[in-house]
Amino acid sequence: MASVIPVSNSSMRSDRNTYVGKRFVHVKNPYLDSMDEDILYHLDLGTKTHNLPAMFGDVKFVCVGGSPNRMKAFALFMHKELGLEEAEEDIKDICAGTDRYCMYKTGPVLAISHGMGIPSISIMLHELIKLLHHARCCDVTIIRIGTSGGIGIAPGTVVITDIAVDSFFKPRFEQIILDNIVTRSTELDKELSEELFNCSKEIPNFPTLIGHTMCTYDFYEGQGRLDGALCSFSREKKLDYLKRAYKAGVRNIEMESTVFAAMCGLCGLKAAVVCVTLLDRLDCDQINLPHDVLVEYQQRPQLLIS
Amino acid sequence: MASVIPVSNSSMRSDRNTYVGKRFVHVKNPYLDSMDEDILYHLDLGTKTHNLPAMFGDVKFVCVGGSPNRMKAFALFMHKELGLEEAEEDIKDICAGTDRYCMYKTGPVLAISHGMGIPSISIMLHELIKLLHHARCCDVTIIRIGTSGGIGIAPGTVVITDIAVDSFFKPRFEQIILDNIVTRSTELDKELSEELFNCSKEIPNFPTLIGHTMCTYDFYEGQGRLDGALCSFSREKKLDYLKRAYKAGVRNIEMESTVFAAMCGLCGLKAAVVCVTLLDRLDCDQINLPHDVLVEYQQRPQLLIS
Numbered sequence: 001m002a003s004v005i006p007v008s009n010s011s012m013r014s015d016r017n018t019y020v021g022k023r024f025v026h027v028k029n030p031y032l033d034s035m036d037e038d039i040l041y042h043l044d045l046g047t048k049t050h051n052l053p054a055m056f057g058d059v060k061f062v063c064v065g066g067s068p069n070r071m072k073a074f075a076l077f078m079h080k081e082l083g084l085e086e087a088e089e090d091i092k093d094i095c096a097g098t099d100r101y102c103m104y105k106t107g108p109v110l111a112i113s114h115g116m117g118i119p120s121i122s123i124m125l126h127e128l129i130k131l132l133h134h135a136r137c138c139d140v141t142i143i144r145i146g147t148s149g150g151i152g153i154a155p156g157t158v159v160i161t162d163i164a165v166d167s168f169f170k171p172r173f174e175q176i177i178l179d180n181i182v183t184r185s186t187e188l189d190k191e192l193s194e195e196l197f198n199c200s201k202e203i204p205n206f207p208t209l210i211g212h213t214m215c216t217y218d219f220y221e222g223q224g225r226l227d228g229a230l231c232s233f234s235r236e237k238k239l240d241y242l243k244r245a246y247k248a249g250v251r252n253i254e255m256e257s258t259v260f261a262a263m264c265g266l267c268g269l270k271a272a273v274v275c276v277t278l279l280d281r282l283d284c285d286q287i288n289l290p291h292d293v294l295v296e297y298q299q300r301p302q303l304l305i306s
Numbered sequence: 307m308a309s310v311i312p313v314s315n316s317s318m319r320s321d322r323n324t325y326v327g328k329r330f331v332h333v334k335n336p337y338l339d340s341m342d343e344d345i346l347y348h349l350d351l352g353t354k355t356h357n358l359p360a361m362f363g364d365v366k367f368v369c370v371g372g373s374p375n376r377m378k379a380f381a382l383f384m385h386k387e388l389g390l391e392e393a394e395e396d397i398k399d400i401c402a403g404t405d406r407y408c409m410y411k412t413g414p415v416l417a418i419s420h421g422m423g424i425p426s427i428s429i430m431l432h433e434l435i436k437l438l439h440h441a442r443c444c445d446v447t448i449i450r451i452g453t454s455g456g457i458g459i460a461p462g463t464v465v466i467t468d469i470a471v472d473s474f475f476k477p478r479f480e481q482i483i484l485d486n487i488v489t490r491s492t493e494l495d496k497e498l499s500e501e502l503f504n505c506s507k508e509i510p511n512f513p514t515l516i517g518h519t520m521c522t523y524d525f526y527e528g529q530g531r532l533d534g535a536l537c538s539f540s541r542e543k544k545l546d547y548l549k550r551a552y553k554a555g556v557r558n559i560e561m562e563s564t565v566f567a568a569m570c571g572l573c574g575l576k577a578a579v580v581c582v583t584l585l586d587r588l589d590c591d592q593i594n595l596p597h598d599v600l601v602e603y604q605q606r607p608q609l610l611i612s
Contacts, residue, residue, distance in 0.1 A: 006363060029537035038533065041593045042422075042525075069405045099375045100422065116348075116406065119423025119561050123525045129535035167482045176473045177527045177548040178539060217523075219348075219429045221483045227344065229435035229573060231335035241484040255425055267535060287347045 010077040022138035027130060038134065040127040044097035047134055055094075056135035062128065062142040062269075063305060064121070066256070068102040068113040074105030074302045075111040081306045082107050092291075095104070112135070114256065118217060121256040125263045132269075141192065141270045144260050145301035148252040149223065150277030151242055154207060155289070156297050157251075158200065158304060159192050160193050161213040161273035164257035167222060169214070169248035173258040184262035186215075189270045196272060200304055211251030213273060215258040223253050225285040242281055253276050274301040309566075310438040319485040328444035332574050333436060344440065346433040350403035351438055362441035365412040368434065368448040368575075369611060370427070372562070374408040380451070380608045381410030381417040385410035387612045388413050420450075420562065424523060427562040431569045447498065447576045451607035453527065456583030457548055459594070460513060462603050463557075464506065464610060466499050467519040467579035471564035473528060475554040476518065479564040490523075495575050498578045506610055514610070517557030519579060521564040529559050531591040548587055554573075558583050580607040 032038065039046040063078075065071050075091055084107050094103040095112075101124050102113045111127060114121040121144075132140055150157055162187040163171045173184045193210055200208035220228025225236040245253075257273045264271035276297045278287050289297070325375045338344065345352040368383075371377050381397055390413050400409040401418075407430050418434060420427040423454075438446055456463055470492040471476045479490045499516055506514035526534025530544040551559075563579045570577035582603045584593050595603070 029534060031532045031537055031541075032535075035533065037592075037594075039592050039594055067405050099373050099603060115423075115426055117421075117423045117425025119523050119525070120421055120426050122523075123422060126526045126534045126536070129453045134536070135510045168485050174526060176523060178530050178543060179474050182538075209519045217425050217428075219425070220432045221481060224484050226335070226337045227341065228335060229333045229338075229439070230432070230569070231337055232488075235337075237484060248415060263536070280496070286343075286345050288343075288345055 011017065014095065023268055024136070024138045025129060025132040027133045027139050028266060031205070031243060032130065032133075037109055038130060040098040040131055042098060043095050043127045043131065045095070046130065052131060052135040054130060056105070056110070057137060058108050058116065059105070059110045059132065059135065059137050060140060062110045062112065062132075062140060063145055064112050064114050064124070064142065064260075065145045066116050066147070070298060071102055071111040071113045072104055073107070075106050077302055078109045078306060079106040080112070083201055103292070115203050116216070117255045118259045122259050122263065125260065129267045129269070141272075143266055143271070143305055144273045144275075145305060146254055146256070146273070146275040147256040147281055147298060148213070148275035148277050149281045150252050151246045151250055151281050153209070153251055153277060153280060155277055155279050156207065156300070157277050158208040158300050159198050159213060159252040159273070159275050159277060160200075160208065160210045161188055161257055161261075162190070162210050163187050164213050164215050164261045164273065165250060166258055167214065167216050167246060169250065173262040175259075175262070185265055186258045186261040187265060188261050188272055192270055192272045196274060196304060203303065206300065206304070209251060212249040213257045213275065214250045214253045216253060216255055219255065223281070227285045239282065253281065264286065274304060276300045322391045329574055330442070330444045331435060331438040331446050333439045334572060334580060338436070338439075344436060346437055348404060348406045348429050349409065349433045349437065351400050351401070351437065352411055358437060358441040362411070362416070362437060363443060364414050365411070365416045365441065366419065366446060368416045368438075368446060369451055370418050370420050370430070370448065370566075371451045372420060372453070374423050376391065376604060377408055377417040377419045378410055380560065381412050383608055384415045384417070384612060385412040388415070397478070400444060412551070423561045424565045426523070428565050428569065429565065435573045435575070447578075448570055449577070449581045449611055450562060450581075451611060452560055452562070452579070452581040453546070453604060454560040454581040454583050454586045455585055456558050457552045457556055457587050459557055459583060461583055461585050462513065462606070463583050464512065464606050465513040465519060465558040465581055466502050466506075466514065466516045467494055467563055467567075467581070467584060468496070468501065468516050469493055470519050470579065471520050471554070471556060472564055473520065473522050474554065475551060479568040481565075481568070491571055492564045492567040494567050494578055495576045498576055502578060502580060504597050504611060509609065512606065512610070515557060518555040519563045519581065520551055520556045520559045522561055525544060525561065530589070533591045545588065580610060582606045
């Protein structure tokens with residue numbers, strides 16, 4: 001997201017648009033444009049009740065993350081970094097009418113929370129993509145900033161995802177459509193990942209790497225934790241699984257990246273996933289960092305993006 | 307949940323306990339009791355930082371629902387219904403240290419939000435079940451109160467789930483454990499469902515039925531909606547799918563019931579799912595009820611439980 005700040009980069013971007021043409025956010029749904037009204041139910045927004053182009057037409061960067069508080073903190077942080085004139089108090093939750101998600105806007109940056117897990121982020125992404133489409137946004141970059149469990153790397157390391165894989169280490173997202181299973185690609189934007197990785201080198205004491213991210217449907221049994229309410233496998237089986245994941249190129253585990261990569265890819269959004277690791281799963285299962293360390297770690301993806 | 311209110315029922319319950327033995331909440335994890343400390347990370351509670359038996363030992367009823375605001379409203383409503391002496395202002399979010407879930411307690415009733423989708427409710431359930439285990443709770447009843455889309459029934463109808471089925475209308479929950487798929491039963495407590503159904507008959511203008519509930523991983527493509535950012539099927543295919551669901555006994559669709567039934571069943575919690583339907587999916591996809599009707603509908607499961 002560094003490219004919005006320096007003037008030179010901004011003008012490069014508009015040059016490119018002039019020649020190459022704008023890349024609009026597109027929906028892949030023939031029914032949508034014939035609808036009289038589109039109610040984005042979980043965002044508490046709609047095409048008849050809100051002037052979406054006026055509210056969101058200038059959005060160029062969208063940051064999403066699980067926790068509402070973290071997304072608010074990110075919006076305030078970006079507001080400061082961008083040096084915008086608007087008062088900080090004016091950055092209000094745009095989705096205040098619902099408690100499903102939170103949304104904050106500062107200049108061209110939109111920050112939205114998505115809750116935990118594939119279904120939760122998928123509802124938000126459907127409605128966000130429709131929102132950006134209705135608002136006629138173009139050349140939008142979207143980055144998920146999150147927390148994760150690392151495999152074989154020091155806690156605090158930031159992992160930039162090259163490709164999201166499922167529990168079987170396969171680079172795919174299986175979407176159930178009616179009662180069929182459709183497999184979708186989970187590749188992320190290579191150029192954007194490398195750009196972010198290069199930025200990380202400029203920040204001192206900021207361990208960062210590019211690797212595969214495994215996305216699971218469950219935090220406990222699905223990630224091989226021995227500390228859930230249910231656990232039917234041995235410590236050895238757990239370690240064997242995590243080591244096989246490491247061998248397949250997996251460096252961290254979270255719960256949203258496959259569907260995020262699949263949906264953004266299909267709808268023309270340049271997408272990246274940047275997660276800090278809170279523990280090394282080869283060492284432990286419980287997150288027991290002191291509060292201040294946890295807070296500092298959670299700020300790392302935000303710092304990199306800004 | 308009516309059984310806590312009349313004194314006679316309470317004493318019947320303790321009688322039964324004396325003779326039949328208490329049914330403790332059990333975890334199925336041989337590693338748990340050997341842990342020096344258990345941090346319930348997403349609830350911001352722990353065995354070393356909190357006296358869980360003192361805080362939660364008297365819990366007999368747990369109500370869970372997606373929305374934090376709705377769960378707070380439910381706790382306040384129950385507080386009033388139970389006629390407890392404690393001031394309403396003292397009912398505070400026990401998980402205030404995290405923004406992942408909200409939790410409120412009033413007398414023997416615990417109300418917790420679980421966000422949207424199977425992964426989100428599954429994290430909460432793992433930590434809730436461990437919490438009830440650490441607190442040495444027994445004879446706990448748990449009810450999910452939620453919103454859903456109906457099939458072939460009038461909006462506003464309350465559906466009490468007899469069995470939760472997946473997108474293929476099968477009564478199962480497929481849990482990925484490491485890289486194996488384990489199939490679990492999704493049956494709910496029959497006696498409790500019937501007790502709730504009988505209560506519904508005593509409330510005037512309260513359309514209620516017992517039926518199958520379909521649980522999907524996605525709100526749009528997975529539920530056959532024509533109004534998502536992605537839609538690759540026709541209106542005919544959608545209707546064919548929903549009609550087949552109806553024929554298989556499905557009366558409503560939501561996103562949490564299979565894993566809820568599976569986990570509660572395994573851990574000895576008497577469980578029920580009670581959801582109001584906000585629309586009939588054979589008629590439409592968008593939720594466009596006036597705000598006050600929506601609010602009244604959402605209160606129906608709460609009213610029934612109380």
